[in-house]
Amino acid sequence: MKKLMMTAAAAALAIVATGFSANAAEKLKIGFIYLGPVGDLGWTYMHEVGRQALVKELGDKIETTYLENVSEGPDSERSIEQLARTGHQLIFTTSFGYMDPTLKVAKKYPKIKFEHATGFKRAPNMGTYSGKFYEGRYIQGVIAGKMSKKGVLGYIASFPIPEVISGINATILGAQTVNPDIKLKVIWVNTWFDPGKEADAAKALADQGADVIMQHTDSPAAMQVAAQRGIFAFGQDSDMIKFGPKTQLTSIVNNWGPYYIRAAKAALDGSWKAGDTWDGLKEKMVLMAPYTNMPDDVKALAQKTEAAIVAGTLHPFKCPVLGQDGKAVECKGGANLDPGQILGMNFYVKGVDDKIPGK
């Protein structure tokens, strides 16, 4: 009898549930997998801002879902597959560590379109997209070189993957254009998001004499430490000015919205193809937050640098690029390092006061 009642209850619930999901059938369902919480104010937050821009633009034709805090371990494959199984036709996986799980699920669901951020593995139904964040880093380097009184910059780094290393290199190359003797200290925190660790690293860098702090981690913790210490800092991923109104010089802003809209439109009209998108300042996938807390001449220099990168007259990795040992690195791209060398960067340029972990 009890069993019968439970079955009846379950059936009643099932009717409620089907009624709930029936009305959203015709819209294109788009799914997002996020690494952090949507409130991290960094990497994940900016993907969420991009998703919201997408909803604003195409809200009547699409329906979006996101899963947040999906760890890059065994859970991610299930989470991606859950989206694939629940009718999502276009799925964005927004962290490097989802590369293999995305590929596995993409092979299993050849009709569903996958877009993986910052990776290098692709399939007929799996494209990749990323930003040329090093362009913004170069501008930050120029500003930092001008603003540092002690000539020491502090860099909070996450993982020694090419993206992070090219960011470090672009920063010091930019800084060297205004101060050839600039020093760059790096602390590896081995996390993308851990406000406690990030704050500790910022304190340690400040104690070592760094008076401009920059980061490749996602929380505003370092900005807050810099504000307490009365030194300067750059935001990361989003405009973090409210965490350091007198501290932030500028911030690299990851602007995913236009890309998400483009990809969704392509999926809607059937023209979607798995591509390899790598956009920068010019295409506005990378934006710079307003230049603040700096004298006018530095601001003008920063704007000039930005304009030159957009115009294509300045490339942060213009040859010759000198390695840490002072010897020029082989230049495969003619005038500049070629994209493969930047995307696979595994060496420091001259002037970085650090050793790549594990190398």
Added chain:
Amino acid sequence: MQLVLEKRAERSTKIAILSPLLAIALTLVTMSVLFAILGKNPATALYVYFIEPLTDSFTLMEIAVKATPLVMIAIGLSLCYLANVWNIGAEGQFIMGAVCGSYLAVVTNGTDAGPWVLPAMLLMGAAGGALWAMIPALCKVRYGANEILTSLMLVYVADLIMDYLVRGPWRDPKGMNFPTTASFDPVATVPALFETGRIHWGALAALIVVALATVMLGRTIKGFEIRVVGAAPRAARFAGFNSKRLVLFTFAVSGALAGLAGIIEVAGPVGVLQPGISPGYGFTAIIVAFLGRLNPVGILIAGLFLALTFIGGEGAQISMKIPLDLTKVFQGILLFYVLACDSLILYRIRLIASPKKASHGIA
């Protein structure tokens, strides 16, 4: 009128069985209220959480995948806790098991090593976990160090050892510096049970562990010894049981099981050694052990139930846009009610007319 908690003369067996059910019922009521506050239909939400994952082979298999490490670890922990030994560091033993077992997978990667690799990996994983658990166990019996602290602190040491290895010597040369080993070869991978789905032989191993633990606790001298030492240490000494040796034994067994769970997880669903292989399995297993009343079959049910809440929570995120945080709130509420209801095993609630009569009770 006054509400009083009155100590029972003896443990109430009826309540001991009813208590987790009562806790679950109270949790469901509380969650329904929360869903209603969020503007979601509680009936639909509860359906998505608890029934829908059971209606589909994919989610059923995923529940098993998720429950496998939880159950294996929790069984080992229950032996410790029954014997009044407080191993809190299963997470570290899980990681060291994964690390030790992965060693073979890394060194044989790309060679034509035979099918001996996987069994050897499993053995090394269990041994690694057991050895890691021996550190707090020896510190306790030799120096009287508090095993709660030592075993917990060793979690972070294990984590950093793994971190060092996958960033340094074991890093995939083709992995663009990402902290991960190369993907394990097929001979170093726990095979899946079916063509589709991720459920693997480790799930069967967990069932075998449950069966063995049931037999050991119910039918062997060792099981009796564990119970007596835990419940009545003085009586155990008179009976000639050596409590120090039992500390070593329970730590070794629980460490080995956690280590085995670790290497099975890495060689199964993950396929590589990388940071983040455990979303806190070693800690969640503590909840599973107590939710299952330190009983092997109870642990199996509790492990599956907790896995269900993970998978159901994910489904709720997708179909009802219910935030992930609510799944965590849910697990917290569940544990809270379980502990609260447990007090009813030893105490009864009574309404008493005048405070004077309550002199025996504990208010």
